[in-house]
Amino acid sequence: MSTTDLSGHIAFVTGASGGLGRHFAITLARAGAKVALAARRPDALKAVAQEIEGFDGRAIAVPLDVTDAASVRAAVEAAETELGPITVLVNNSGVTETVAALDQDEASWDRVLDTNLKGAWLVATEVARHMVRLGHGGSIINIASILGLRQGGQVTAYATSKAALVQLTKQLALELARYQIRVNALAPGYIETDINREFFGTDAGKALIRRIPQRRLGQAADLDGPLLLLASDGSRYMTGSVLAVDGGHLVGSL
Numbered sequence: 001m002s003t004t005d006l007s008g009h010i011a012f013v014t015g016a017s018g019g020l021g022r023h024f025a026i027t028l029a030r031a032g033a034k035v036a037l038a039a040r041r042p043d044a045l046k047a048v049a050q051e052i053e054g055f056d057g058r059a060i061a062v063p064l065d066v067t068d069a070a071s072v073r074a075a076v077e078a079a080e081t082e083l084g085p086i087t088v089l090v091n092n093s094g095v096t097e098t099v100a101a102l103d104q105d106e107a108s109w110d111r112v113l114d115t116n117l118k119g120a121w122l123v124a125t126e127v128a129r130h131m132v133r134l135g136h137g138g139s140i141i142n143i144a145s146i147l148g149l150r151q152g153g154q155v156t157a158y159a160t161s162k163a164a165l166v167q168l169t170k171q172l173a174l175e176l177a178r179y180q181i182r183v184n185a186l187a188p189g190y191i192e193t194d195i196n197r198e199f200f201g202t203d204a205g206k207a208l209i210r211r212i213p214q215r216r217l218g219q220a221a222d223l224d225g226p227l228l229l230l231a232s233d234g235s236r237y238m239t240g241s242v243l244a245v246d247g248g249h250l251v252g253s254l
């Protein structure tokens, strides 16, 4: 765990109801930030809020569907009313569909792009408008993926959405720098979570792990340092960066 101090910061974490988003929220709260936990499942969010309150952190649950502009506006407003001006956004909500490119239907494509790209754009721009209006600057962290930088089978929509998210990060970094808003991306490699643990126990999963230069899956805690760096003043001269956290997967030998 880093000792980075985020006291006085208000973080808004999308997709905080489970997986990496839950871990990011807990990490930021342990560093002293007050955290708005946002996603579609209120009960799961409340459970995470209770975990955070269990170590005397401060967190609230905010219902949010990132694909719906009105929901995004209401969630950001609710978070600021309750906690104060947002200074850190972790744009983490994301979905994937594992399907061959020629078998993917329009609804499946739209679900992935609407959540991972349009959703991230809606939340980032809404939060940034608040930061600009209040004039305090801030840090926006988009959770991309190494699949936004390389290719993988049966994830065309997902990889396309993450590549676009990388470009969205750079576009917003350019336009928002004048307002002291930094926009960076974290690009995790394969991180072990509840939903992929079973796959990584299979022969195909084990073969994939052998292609990672560090020969192991990432753990959520491996993202703590990079997350806290991007959230904090330690990255004050970084904007438009894409940090790969992947055990060297992107530099694997051909």
Ligand SMILES: NC(=O)c1ccc[n+]([C@@H]2O[C@H](COP(=O)([O-])OP(=O)(O)OC[C@H]3O[C@@H](n4cnc5c(N)ncnc54)[C@H](OP(=O)(O)O)[C@@H]3O)[C@@H](O)[C@H]2O)c1
Pocket (backbone or CB within 6 Å): 014, 015, 016, 017, 018, 019, 020, 021, 038, 039, 040, 041, 042, 044, 064, 065, 066, 067, 092, 093, 094, 095, 115, 119, 143, 144, 145, 146, 187, 188, 189, 190, 191, 192, 193, 195
């Ligand atoms: N795990 C990995 O190895 C890995 C690697 C690289 C990148 N990533 C990225 O990391 C992020 C989190 O992944 P994960 O593995 O933690 O996935 P996960 O366990 O499936 O969590 C996804 C989160 O997104 C939320 N979400 C989905 N649709 C939403 C919507 N329309 N509105 C609001 N929230 C929504 C879900 O909450 P609700 O269902 O409650 O709405 C859930 O909390 C994703 O962006 C993913 O692409 C993960």
